[in-house]
Amino acid sequence: MQTDLVAALDIGGTKIAGGLVDGRGTILVRAQRPTPAQEDGDTVMRAVEEVIGELAASPLWGRARAIGIGSAGPVDASAGTVSPVNVPGWRGFPLVERVRAAAGDLPVTLIGDGVAITAAEHWQGAARGHDNALCMVVSTGVGGGLVLDGRLRPGPTGNAGHIGHISVDLDGDPCPCGSRGCVERLASGPNIARRALENGWRPGPDGDDSAVAVAAAARAGDPVAVASFERAAQALAAAIASAASLMEIDIAVIGGGVGTAGEVLFGPLRKILDEYATLSFVRRLTVVPARMGTDAGLVGAAAAVLAGGAAAAGV
Amino acid sequence: MQTDLVAALDIGGTKIAGGLVDGRGTILVRAQRPTPAQEDGDTVMRAVEEVIGELAASPLWGRARAIGIGSAGPVDASAGTVSPVNVPGWRGFPLVERVRAAAGDLPVTLIGDGVAITAAEHWQGAARGHDNALCMVVSTGVGGGLVLDGRLRPGPTGNAGHIGHISVDLDGDPCPCGSRGCVERLASGPNIARRALENGWRPGPDGDDSAVAVAAAARAGDPVAVASFERAAQALAAAIASAASLMEIDIAVIGGGVGTAGEVLFGPLRKILDEYATLSFVRRLTVVPARMGTDAGLVGAAAAVLAGGAAAAGV
Structure with missing residues (x-):
């Protein structure tokens, strides 16, 4: 497939x-x-x-041999359907067929968006050269995907690597998913901001009370922002260490808005990771920011x- | 290798x-x-x-084509070494070479003992026919192994599936491993007994204060034993749900002493699992007792x- 092209779709709640x-991963034609x-x-x-119509109008369309879709989840690659949380009109929607x-x-080929980003980071980004990797998106939600034994591992339904809803606090706060103490409930951007506000942090004159503003306050030394x-x-x-103990990943890549917060996040993360990743075979574990940006x-x-590494919805 | 044999070793802290x-998995000659x-x-x-010498004295030894070792961990299949917690004389011991x-x-071929038990349950036991499974041993410690996409997945060092030391309580009690709130600290036999004793349960006239006695008390309706x-x-x-969200496993198999406690364990486990396994793609998750017994x-x-599914120590 060296000289052929893939038509790629990235379907989210916003665009x-x-x-x-x-x-080579170069995007020759774009539509949005x-x-x-x-x-x-x-x-x-x-x-x-x-x-699709705009892409098909390109003279390059004739070279497209297959379509890859990364969609907001949950997806069901085995059935070819999607049910994105933020798109209520699609519930069990037969996206692959349509x-x-x-x-x-x-x-x-259909995969979840966390899996798609993982495929990109493994191909050309921060997980390149790593045979066992967890790639995460930490922003409004927390998602992810896996590379195991050198291959993308989407799982039977295309959702594997869904680290946002593992519980690291079994008696903790209820999560909208129905469980308790989920990583997303503790680490997503909105929850970083909520916790800072609850503990007395106040936004500046511009009124920005997002995690981006909390990150700026943390960089300026605000102790409540730092603590959040x-x-x-x-x-x-805790979640990354668990993933390493379960799957022997040796690198965790963090993207998304929170992943761009820099040392305010990665400083404490690297330090605390040593406290949870204690078994001999996980001690080489590293954690790095994502590199692929918005085209991931x-x-x-x-x-x-x-890669041919996707789940059963290659139809 | 249909008519050939494998020499198997199961190396633990006791035997x-x-x-x-x-x-076919039949053990034709034994030594211990x-x-x-x-x-x-x-x-x-x-x-x-x-x-090994006793096995080699058998007239069947000539048909042995390879040796498989399942060892108490941690192991390092990539280096061919083992460092079993309960065998202090072996630290980085070159077991494969010896x-x-x-x-x-x-x-x-060297794998960890949790991975070995997983291979057995997948081949002939409770995980047979399941392409994505977590098999656990819950006894003095808590270990495990993985089957992913139909194959044993030991990981690069042969330790994957190590669910005993994932943290489900990030602010919880310190664990001897150095982390906090590990599954083993909450669910191992000695910790089930410790918690019952701390909360006022007392052993019967025989003085047995093990998890087996706590299980008997729970079956008889003792509320402290039930609660433990x-x-x-x-x-x-919480841990099994996390494993399912991360890896899309559809079955968890529980063996070891605690795994034989029956409905005292599996009753609440099935009920509580529904509270943590909330995502659409993990709702079919089931949990069952192990079937392979002491030969696993x-x-x-x-x-x-x-299966050829083992890690890099096939030398």
Whole structure:
């Protein structure tokens, strides 16, 4: 497939991005629409079809041999369906079938967005050269994906690596997912901000009370802001150490908005990780920021096709 | 390798068992020695050599094509060494090299004992037919192993599936491993007994204050004994749900002494698991008792060789 292309789709709650991607991961053609996330399912699908139509209008379309989709989850790669939390019109929506129909019967591979980003980081980013890696997206939610024994490992339904909803505090706060003490409840951007506000941190004159503002306050030495990032780092450290004990990963890559907070996050994270990652075979574990930026979803959806490492929805 | 045999070794802190195992998992010849666990490393190795010597004296030895070792951990399959917690004379002990020398240069495969038991349960036990499984041993310690995408997945050093030392309580009690709130600290037999005693349970006239006695008291309705098993079940449930969210396993198999406690454990475990396993793709998760009994270590060490699914120490 050296000189052929992959049509990649990155479907999220805010935008639907598409691209024609070559064997080196270069995006040669791009298309994008806002996600009409609150509309009915067919309306959302129409936006996907417009993105595909724009790609298909390119003279390069004839070289596309397959389609890779990374979608907000949960997805069900074995059934070819998606049920993104933030797109209520899609529940068990037959995305693989509809995309194939819209794209002239090209084969379609579906994975979750966390898995797509992992494929990108392993191919060309911070996990390159690592045979056993956990890649995470820490932003509004917390997601992830796995590379095991050198290959992307999406799992039977394309959701493996879902580290945001593992419990690191079995008696802890209820999580919207129904469980308790989930990593997302302790470490997501909104929860970093909520905890800082609850403990007395106040935003500056611009009124920005997001995790980005908490990170800025932490860098300036505000102890409540520092403590909120330290608690997030503790939750991430416990979860990453668990993943390493279970799967012998040797690197954790952290992307997403919180992942760009820099030393405010990674300083305490590296320190606390040593406290939880105690077994001999996990002591080499490292944790680093993601490198692939905003194109990771598209590049990763293409990578999953090129690597043949995706789940059963290659139809 | 249909008509050939595997020489299997199961090395623990109490005994060293050996067997010649055929392609159906039948143990045709057996040998066993107590582990001189407090002696120096060469003395322990001598017991292993005696087991091998007894197997080699069998007329069937000529059909043995390879050796599989399941050893108490930590092991390092990539280096061929073992450092069992309960055998202080072996620290980084070159077990693969020494066994190969003792066994006439047959190829040797080394895995951890939790991985060996997993291989056995997947081959012929409770995980048979499941492509994604976590098998656990819950007794004095808590260990385990993984089957992913239909294959044993020992990890680079042969320790993957080490669920006993994942933290489900990030602010919890210190664990001897150095971390906090580990599953083992909450769910092992000695900790089930300790918690019952701390909360006022008292042993009967025979003085037995083990987890077996706590299980008997729980079956008789003692509320403190019931509560201690429920707390163990909660820790196991949180950990199993985490493993499912991370790896899309669909079954957890529990063996070891605590695993034989029956409904005292499995009743609350199944109920509480529903509270932690909330994501759509983990809802089919089931949890069952192990089936392979005391030969699991030997059969599993043979299975790892036959499946070719073991780590890098096939030398």
